[in-house]
Amino acid sequence: MxxxxxxxxxxxxxxxxxxxxxxxxxxxxxxxxxxxxxxxxxxxxxxxxxxxxxxxxxxxxxxxxxxxxxxxxxxxxxxxxxxxxxxxxxxxxxxxxxxxxxxxxxxxxxxxxGEITKEEALLPAGWRLLSETLESDAEKKVDDAYRRKVIEWLKVGEGVEGILGKEEVKKRAEAALLDLQDYFGKVKEFGRMEGSVAYLDIRGMEKFPHGNNYLIYLAFPNAKVSMKVYDDRTDKEIVNVSVGQNAFNRISKVNIGALMKEYGGGGHPVVGGTHLKRIDADGKIKEILGRLKE
Ligand SMILES: [Mn+2]
The missing domain is CATH 3.40.50 (Rossmann fold)
Structure with a gap:
């Protein structure tokens, strides 16, 4: 199959x-x-x-x-x-x-x-680091061939440390760690608080580094939720929205997956996302932001 x-x-x-x-x-x-x-x-x-x-x-x-x-x-x-x-x-x-x-x-x-510590968010190691190499930037094409290789290594019983020691993986891991530091700095620079929401809009910023969804809560520790808006890489008519509850301080009562479903997306109670048509994205983003503010 x-x-x-x-x-x-x-x-x-x-x-x-x-x-x-x-x-x-x-x-x-x-x-x-x-x-x-x-x-x-x-x-x-x-x-x-x-x-x-x-x-x-x-x-x-x-x-x-x-x-x-x-x-x-x-x-x-x-x-x-x-x-x-x-x-x-x-x-x-x-x-x-x-x-x-x-x-x-x-x-x-x-x-x-999202049960990871603040240290693991910024400086991942072991399984977390391997996961970063698999999920890093779409632009750099974390190619399916690499994912298939990792699957094979895991199946033949190579431990996570053994896999991380391979030259190809090492390179990807180092790049992923640099990306995270770079991303963290840029999130602090371009993000802002909108009420209780840490809001990051990177539409039009093609060179924005790749990072994980936790760093925004390190940059804005008082946020109850975060909302990130970014261009779809393959469809110019689409704007993506990712929303999450503060992974280190879960006090938000918003069911994010349910809210995203209303806008054509989905997810879990604590994290979700949707894809909006670019022509009416601004209005919808404002609406979502309004409903996220508590
Ligand atoms: Mn899953």
């Missing part, structure tokens, strides 16, 4: 687990919007993981609240509101062969649900 998984660390871990239990002959990496917009032909030969449901797929694993199906709707696979899609897959197969991936799945839980 063909496995279609998310472009992030959780998606990669799903691929390790699923391809250990199913006959997978091809792995491709997609973002949720491509599935949502039905931009790709999906058949019952496809397995989807950490991505929204597609009615034509053969097997589906996800944990995003926004992709939960209506009661009684039948599908093969599993949806559960767990910390990572990897956890959903791991529990679904209940396969003792997968036990060697226990630690990796625990890290998928931590990373995907």
């Amino acid at each position: 063909r496995l279609i998984t998310h472009t992030d660390f959780d998606g990669v871990v799903c691929a390790v687990l699923i391809s250990s239990c199913e006959e997978v002959d091809d792995i491709i990496f997609l973002d949720p919007a491509t599935i949502q917009k039905r931009k790709m032909k999906i058949t019952d030969n496809d397995i989807l993981s950490d991505l929204p449901y597609h009615p034509k797929c053969g097997l589906w694993f996800d944990h995003h609240l926004s992709s939960k199906l209506k009661e009684g709707e039948k599908f093969e696979g599993e949806w559960a509101p767990k910390k990572s899609a990897a956890r959903v897959v791991y529990d679904y197969y209940e396969n003792s062969y997968l036990e060697k991936y226990k630690e990796m799945v625990e890290w998928a839980d931590k990373i995907d649900s």
Whole structure:
């Protein structure tokens, strides 16, 4: 079968687990919007993981609240509101062969649900650092070939430190760490507080470095939530919005995934996002910002 998984660390871990239990002959990496917009032909030969449901797929694993199906709707696979899609897959197969991936799945839980420390946000190491190499800048093309290599290394039992010691990974890790420092500085420079919201609008700023979603809370520790607005890399008519609760101080009561769903997107209660049409993005951004202010 063909496995279609998310472009992030959780998606990669799903691929390790699923391809250990199913006959997978091809792995491709997609973002949720491509599935949502039905931009790709999906058949019952496809397995989807950490991505929204597609009615034509053969097997589906996800944990995003926004992709939960209506009661009684039948599908093969599993949806559960767990910390990572990897956890959903791991529990679904209940396969003792997968036990060697226990630690990796625990890290998928931590990373995907934002349970990381401030130190890990700015100076990641181990699994967190490996995850940064997999998720770094789309512009630099974290190519699918690299993700497939990491999946293979993990499957043949190379430990995370062994993988991080490989020349190619080392280079990517060093670049990711530099990007994080650079991003942190630029977030402080271009971000601002809008009420209780740390707001960062980088539309039109092509050279903005890549960073993770936590650094904005280090830059603006009093923020209850953050909102980032940025250009879509592939579709000029689209503006992306990412919203999250302060990962180090969860006091916001806004259900972000539900709010994003109202604007055509989705996510979890604590983090989510949507894609807006550029022509009416400004009005919608103002609206969302207004609803995020508490
Ligand atoms: Mn996930």
